[in-house]
Amino acid sequence: MQQPEACWIRVLLFGNLNECVISGYGNLVIEDREMGVTARFNRPNQALTVRMDAGKLRIGEHLFDGDMMIQTETPFVFTVNELPFRGHLRLSRNDDGMTFSAINHVPVESYLCGVIAAEMQSYWEPEALKAQAVASRTYCLFIKHRFGRGRDWDVRRSQAHQVYRGMAAETAPTNEAVFQTAGIVLVCPDKSGKRTIFPAYYSSACGGHTENSRFIFGDSFSVLRGVECPYCRKTTRSDYFYWTGPLFSREEITRRLLGRYPSLARLESIEQIEAAQQSEIGRIVSVRLTGTNGRTAFLRGEDFRLALDPSGRKLKSAIFTIHRTDRGFEFVEGRGFGHGTGLCQSGAQALARSGSSFSEILQYYYPGSQLVRLKEQG
Numbered sequence: 001m002q003q004p005e006a007c008w009i010r011v012l013l014f015g016n017l018n019e020c021v022i023s024g025y026g027n028l029v030i031e032d033r034e035m036g037v038t039a040r041f042n043r044p045n046q047a048l049t050v051r052m053d054a055g056k057l058r059i060g061e062h063l064f065d066g067d068m069m070i071q072t073e074t075p076f077v078f079t080v081n082e083l084p085f086r087g088h089l090r091l092s093r094n095d096d097g098m099t100f101s102a103i104n105h106v107p108v109e110s111y112l113c114g115v116i117a118a119e120m121q122s123y124w125e126p127e128a129l130k131a132q133a134v135a136s137r138t139y140c141l142f143i144k145h146r147f148g149r150g151r152d153w154d155v156r157r158s159q160a161h162q163v164y165r166g167m168a169a170e171t172a173p174t175n176e177a178v179f180q181t182a183g184i185v186l187v188c189p190d191k192s193g194k195r196t197i198f199p200a201y202y203s204s205a206c207g208g209h210t211e212n213s214r215f216i217f218g219d220s221f222s223v224l225r226g227v228e229c230p231y232c233r234k235t236t237r238s239d240y241f242y243w244t245g246p247l248f249s250r251e252e253i254t255r256r257l258l259g260r261y262p263s264l265a266r267l268e269s270i271e272q273i274e275a276a277q278q279s280e281i282g283r284i285v286s287v288r289l290t291g292t293n294g295r296t297a298f299l300r301g302e303d304f305r306l307a308l309d310p311s312g313r314k315l316k317s318a319i320f321t322i323h324r325t326d327r328g329f330e331f332v333e334g335r336g337f338g339h340g341t342g343l344c345q346s347g348a349q350a351l352a353r354s355g356s357s358f359s360e361i362l363q364y365y366y367p368g369s370q371l372v373r374l375k376e377q378g
């Protein structure tokens with residue numbers, strides 16, 4: 001079961017706790033990271049409450065000087081606030097001295113079992129699930145190597161990175177997709193021609209053409225340049241492919257945008273919204289905002305959409321036409337669901353249904369990429 005630490009990933013489960021309840025399916029061995037001493041709790045399924053006490057973590061009579069590393073024993077499963085996860089748990093005190101974070105240290109393959117079932121329907125084609133597993137593995141390792149060094153964790157468990165629901169989400173078909181592709185990732189040539197992993201983005205339904213990542217995330221990987229996708233229209237819900245957004249009043253738009261971007265207060269109130277730049281396929285790359293005082297500001301299209309609708313379920317993508325009315329703004333002629341970069345999940349399902357393998361699907365959506373197997377050391 002043990003893997004080299006390089007094949008593990010650290011997932012931020014909760015960032016702002018005052019207290020939490022933990023338990024192990026097996027024994028728990030809790031190490032005080034400051035003192036190097038351990039406490040052993042030999043009662044499986046016993047609920048232990050951890051709380052902050054004068055800047056230190058406490059369990060009952062045990063006061064810990066440093067952060068807590070909670071190692072699980074077989075079957076390597078614990079719960080935090082009744083949610084089951086594989087691997088180990090670190091409780092790390094935050095700089096405010098009042099709260100702590102819960103971080104799941106978990107082997108990458110076990111992590112992916114909790115991701116694939118949350119990111120794709122478990123009844124989808126096995127080859128589509130396998131394509132998702134390879135994309136998710138590549139993506140999380142890229143994020144780990146790029147951003148994990150300077151902080152206590154590698155990825156969040158939300159859509160900000162990949163949705164991760166731990167063991168509660170796992171299903172047999174999605175676990176099978178992870179195991180059948182274990183250790184396989186995507187690589188592409190970097191600027192010097194060396195093979196490197198890249199952020200293998202994916203989204204629900206691209207709307208007919210995937211997007212160049214340069215317009216969404218600012219990357220310049222050649223494998224993320226966007227391809228035609230006549231496939232997702234066949235499998236996605238019709239209202240995910242063609243949609244009309246709700247009407248937002250000018251007051252509502254001003255409130256939401258200033259709530260997310262306080263510097264926009266210099267516009268006073270938002271009076272006009274226009275597409276400032278659109279990609280070749282019609283996605284709004286940036287919007288120009290004009291205030292009641294005549295000042296202007298620019299926002300990236302994705303940032304604008306998610307500031308107005310953080311759920312992303314009303315303004316489903318940045319492909320839309322802005323329509324000004326007496327009552328506010330409407331976002332009409334919408335197409336697709338998600339940011340549209342990289343693998344189109346609904347397109348992958350359509351391709352798998354028509355007989356494509358997971359490697360064919362991946363090479364279609366990440367053109368020029370290669371599949372490789374990670375070495376033992378990760």
Ligand SMILES: [Zn+2]
Binds near residue numbers: 208210229232233344
């Ligand atoms: Zn598509």
